[in-house]
Amino acid sequence: MSESIVRALKCRECGHEYKIEPTHVCEFCFGPLEVVYDYDKLQGKFTRELIESRPQNMWRYKELLPIDGEPKVGANNGYTPLVKADRLAKALGVKELYIKNDSVCYPTLSFKDRVVSVALSKAVEFGFTTVACASTGNLAGSVAANAAAAGLESYVFIPEDLEQGKVLGAAIFGTNVIGIRGQYDDVNRLCSEVAGKYGWAFVNVNVRPFYAEGSKTLGYEMMEQLGWKAPKHVVVPMASGSLCTKVDKSIKEFIKLGLVEDNQTAVYGAQATGCSPISKSVKDGTDMIHPVKANTIAKSLAIGNPADGYYANKVMKESGGYAEDISDEEIIAAMKLLAETEGIFAETAGGVTLGCAQKMIESGRIPRDESIVLCITGNGLKTQEAVLNEVNKPRIINASLKEFDVLAEADGVQ
Amino acid sequence: MKLRVYLNFDEKSVTDPVIWKLAKEFDVITNIRSASVKEGMGLVGLEIEGHTEMVEASVRWLEAQDGVHVEPIEQNIIEG
Numbered sequence: 001m002s003e004s005i006v007r008a009l010k011c012r013e014c015g016h017e018y019k020i021e022p023t024h025v026c027e028f029c030f031g032p033l034e035v036v037y038d039y040d041k042l043q044g045k046f047t048r049e050l051i052e053s054r055p056q057n058m059w060r061y062k063e064l065l066p067i068d069g070e071p072k073v074g075a076n077n078g079y080t081p082l083v084k085a086d087r088l089a090k091a092l093g094v095k096e097l098y099i100k101n102d103s104v105c106y107p108t109l110s111f112k113d114r115v116v117s118v119a120l121s122k123a124v125e126f127g128f129t130t131v132a133c134a135s136t137g138n139l140a141g142s143v144a145a146n147a148a149a150a151g152l153e154s155y156v157f158i159p160e161d162l163e164q165g166k167v168l169g170a171a172i173f174g175t176n177v178i179g180i181r182g183q184y185d186d187v188n189r190l191c192s193e194v195a196g197k198y199g200w201a202f203v204n205v206n207v208r209p210f211y212a213e214g215s216k217t218l219g220y221e222m223m224e225q226l227g228w229k230a231p232k233h234v235v236v237p238m239a240s241g242s243l244c245t246k247v248d249k250s251i252k253e254f255i256k257l258g259l260v261e262d263n264q265t266a267v268y269g270a271q272a273t274g275c276s277p278i279s280k281s282v283k284d285g286t287d288m289i290h291p292v293k294a295n296t297i298a299k300s301l302a303i304g305n306p307a308d309g310y311y312a313n314k315v316m317k318e319s320g321g322y323a324e325d326i327s328d329e330e331i332i333a334a335m336k337l338l339a340e341t342e343g344i345f346a347e348t349a350g351g352v353t354l355g356c357a358q359k360m361i362e363s364g365r366i367p368r369d370e371s372i373v374l375c376i377t378g379n380g381l382k383t384q385e386a387v388l389n390e391v392n393k394p395r396i397i398n399a400s401l402k403e404f405d406v407l408a409e410a411d412g413v414q
Numbered sequence: 415m416k417l418r419v420y421l422n423f424d425e426k427s428v429t430d431p432v433i434w435k436l437a438k439e440f441d442v443i444t445n446i447r448s449a450s451v452k453e454g455m456g457l458v459g460l461e462i463e464g465h466t467e468m469v470e471a472s473v474r475w476l477e478a479q480d481g482v483h484v485e486p487i488e489q490n491i492i493e494g
């Protein structure tokens with residue numbers, strides 16, 4: 001349809017604008033760059049009817065994504081269910097609860113498929129033939145899969161101690177998996193050096209401003225699926241803090257474009273106590289993020305020096321939200337609660353989101369009588385190690401009705 | 415070579431003249447592009463320019479300082 005409304009890359013600190021290029025820091029103040037748009041050009045043209053008439057994938061909102069024309073990569077990605085979670089609501093003692101279920105995001109079962117399809121589409125536009133990333137796991141799988149489907153060469157860098165499902169979930173696509181001895185922050189540090197030296201599109205380094213925009217589609221879908229409404233409260237897991245800031249941006253954009261009414265949505269962040277630099281800053285009432293050494297089973301969220309921590313902190317404060325963190329035991333308990341009440345097997349990050357939400361409901365930070373959306377962003381089959389010893393093992397019997405009768409009787413089955 | 419880094423200072427190192435010491439110790443040009451100090455913590459965006467070995471040695475020195483966290487922004491080699 002109409003021309004692109006992307007205006008520029010803009011420094012979040014000093015406001016300097018740059019043309020659309022594979023770059024992520026301001027030359028003047030080294031602040032991070034963000035994609036900015038001329039929303040006025042869309043006034044009256046980007047309607048609910050237009051969006052609803054399009055296929056159910058994340059590109060139904062393409063006007064608000066920084067690509068030229070049609071997506072080059074990941075044409076079918078996104079559009080996951082918004083589940084009305086009545087059984088979980090009852091367990092938590094709240095009135096209206098929804099789960100944005102990105103544990104079934106196409107094609108690699110995490111919300112990273114949203115960011116990667118924008119990053120790789122942009123990389124193709126820029127003429128890159130090799131793409132790469134520094135990853136806590138999900139991103140690696142998504143880059144590998146989407147690159148494979150688009151015929152791009154890929155390198156994915158991960159901490160060497162990731163869950164098997166994450167490593168396998170990248171390697172199967174024929175990518176080059178590089179395991180780094182160290183934590184994610186060491187991987188990230190190496191990647192900023194590699195990105196400067198090799199002419200690759202690093203999705204979370206030199207094309208990060210475009211990559212990050214992809215997360216907004218989770219927010220757009222959430223509002224469309226709520227019947228073109230913004231929720232009162234939304235809880236988001238945080239690693240770098242990017243998703244948190246982009247969910248907020250998505251809501252502000254829909255309000256600006258008249259697609260939803262301002263519902264004063266409060267945005268809440270969730271982290272594991274073993275790696276909670278952003279949550280800690282919010283709880284301490286400061287806006288300075290102190291880097292930490294991560295130690296938690298929620299490996300996908302284990303970023304000790306979060307790039308967007310400062311901005312996520314600001315979003316939570318300004319929207320009236322808050323942040324929490326929970327222990328590894330609480331993460332496992334929450335994973336089980338979600339599975340047993342809603343039939344959703346989320347990864348450790350999902351346990352973090354639910355567990356933190358539960359804590360904030362109990363402390364009164366999130367009221368019980370207003371709409372709440374929990375963002376579940378990754379799939380439990382990729383972090384099986386976390387719950388392997390926490391579930392009942394199968395009871396083995398012979399293929400004999402007699403033996404089953406004994407078992408059933410012991411269970412009290414009539 | 416020019417290298418861009420973010421420096422993170424904790425409560426103790428924040429009052430230490432680390433960047434002055436760096437320039438004394440190594441033959442590099444230091445260029446502060448952004449700085450903020452708040453509530454016992456400092457954040458500085460710093461460009462370090464000089465011969466490659468000098469720049470690299472100065473970064474290693476920074477990394478060895480107590481309470482200083484060094485985050486490279488990206489390698490940006492401009493010979494000269």
Ligand SMILES: Cc1ncc(COP(=O)(O)O)c(C=O)c1O
Pocket residue numbers: 110111136137138139237238239240241242243244300301347349377378379
């Ligand atoms: C499952 C899952 N949820 C949430 C996040 C957090 O993303 P962000 O870095 O945008 O805060 C990640 C990041 O790796 C993730 O893998």
Ligand SMILES: [Zn+2]
Pocket residue numbers: 011012013014015016026027028029030031
């Ligand atoms: Zn700037």
